[in-house]
Amino acid sequence: LLKLPLRPVSRVLAPHLTRAxxxxxxxxxxxxxxMLQGVDILADAVAVTTGPKRRTVIIEQSWGSRKVTKDGVTVAKSIDLKDKYKTIGAKLVQDIANNTNEEAGDGTTTATTATVSAxxxxxxxxxxxxxxxxxGRKDVSTVKDGKTLNDELESIEGMKFDRGCIYPYFINTSKGxxxxxQDAYVLLSEKKISSVQSIVPALENASAHCNPLVIIAEDIDGEALSTLVLNRLKVGLQVVAVKAPGFGDHRKNQLKDIAVATGDAAFGEEGLTLNLEDVIVTKDMLLNGKSDKAQIEKCIQEITEQLDVTTSEYEKEKPNEQLAKLSDGVAVLKVGGTSDVEMNEKKDRVTDALNATRAxxxxxxxLEGGCALLRCIPALDSLTPANEDxxxxxxIIKSTQNSTYAKFLKTEVVVTEIPKEEKDPGMGAMGGGMGGGMF
Structure with a gap:
């Protein structure tokens, strides 16, 4: 092999030699x-999910089983075309669907309420x-996979969060x-507890009043944990240690909410002791305390004001959870089914219906089926444009108002005259006749 000498490359030429x-x-x-072809492809795929007689769409996924759904935004998000220009058109519609879903949680198709009613x-x-x-009206409900064939509703009273016992030796009930x-004291601390001396006052206070003690802190380890476990096993000390939920500022807010919900609004750097009626600790923790309604209302008002100035859906998620835990509790809708495919399809419908009900x-x-959009046409006719543009x-807006209703009728395989006047009824697709449906 002939070894060629390496020549230095000029700094001026180097940027031009990189591949772009x-x-x-x-x-x-x-x-x-x-671009219009891409828009049409996506619109036609989403249109079949419109109406109470809407069709099912099967989506091939890169992993796992195929997804079966009737949810318009799920169909819109899944479409990816080979042609780049068609993809640009489809992405424009996807952005519209995503914005609608983030703003209202529903409305990407025009008949989700029918999931509930018809x-x-x-x-x-x-x-x-x-x-x-x-x-209540805030309705902070979550949708989860059920473990049975039937749909179930679990209503959580008190305050529940996803943390359990730090150590299994704290368990005092073998069943479950x-x-x-009952009638337990709670020590809250936003710091890690390692020294037993930091919890001795709380232990002495609980023992003096013959009450159990629940310790909720960032973490409990070292001497403090070993002392609690030893006293639990040797002398039957009624105590349980639980890690505080959340991270960072969210953890601090969670601890503050626990303090308010269980009867004390004060929140110190080191911690505080509260009195509870009932405490249940499994893999989750449920607190039911003696709360001050005035303090709870004040805290709810602060969270509501925070939500009013927040625009991001992600940033609204945690405050909404706080609001539910402090006000009327949380409802968990457990969706049942015979297979994962069936449960996932039903979960999409339940989530859509839940968001439509909230809205x-x-x-x-x-009025459903695009009738409300048709009623806007007379207002458009009354406008006097300044020029041709x-x-x-x-x-263009008028033509889109008509197209929604026309797509709805096409999906339902119905041919009828589009109602023009306010007095004209909407089309009741499930019944097959004209009627004043609502959406």
Whole structure:
């Protein structure tokens, strides 16, 4: 082999020798046609999920089993086209669907309320109705996989969070593997507890009043943990140690909420001791305390004000959970089924219906199937555009108002005249006739 000498590359030329990927640029009709095809492909796929007689869509996934769904936003998110320009058009519609889903949690298709009222699954409607009654208008409900064939509603009273016993020796009830106390004291600390001296005052206070003690802290280890376990086993000390839920500022807020919900609004750096009626510790923890309603209302007001100025859905999630735990509790909708595919499909429908019900409670209802959009056309006709450009925009909006209703009828395989007047009824697709349905 011939060894060639390496020559230094000029610093001026070096940037130009790196490989760059070119951008393909299209103008005019060529670009518009391809983008419109992408929009049409996505719109046609989502349109079949419209209405109470909506069709099921099966989505191939890169891993796991195929996903079966009737949820419009799930279908929209799953579409990825081979042609880049068609993909750009499809992504534009996906962004619209995502924004609608984040803002309202529903509305990506036009008949989700029918999942509750007319899609042949009245059990879902009844469960959602029961959850609204139990946890109030705020309705902080979560949807989870059930362990049976039937749908179930679990209502959580008190304050529950996903932390359990630090050590299994704290368990005092063999049935259900849980630790259960009544009239217990609670020590809250946002710091790690390693020294037994830091918890001696709380232990002495609880022992003097013959009350159990629940310690909730960032962590408990070392001398403190070994002393608690030894006293639990040797002398039957009624105590349990639990890690505080959350991380960082969220953990501090959680501890503050626990303090308020269990009867004391004060929150110190080291900790405080509270009195509870009932405590149940399994893999989760449930507290039921003697709370001060005025302090709870004050805390709820602070969280509500925080939600009013927050725009991100992610940032709203934790405050909403806090609000539910402090106000009316949390409802868990457990979706049952014979297989994972069936449960996932039903979970999509339940989530859609739950969000539609929340939206109806907060902002009211309108006629279903695009009828509400049709009622906007007279208002558009009354506008006087200043020039040709606004006029074209108005005509585009009017055509889209008609298209939603037309798509709805096509999905239901119905041919009828589109109602133009306010007095004209909407189309009741399930009954097959004209009627004043609501959405």
């Amino acid at each position: 990927y070119a951008k393909v640029v299209k103008f005019g009709a060529d670009a518009r046609v391809l 899609n042949g699954d009245k059990e879902i409607g009844n469960i959602i109705s029961d959850s609204m009654k139990k946890v 593997q849980k630790c259960e106390f 109806a409670v907060e902002e009211g209802i309108v 606004p006029k074209i925009g108005i005509e």
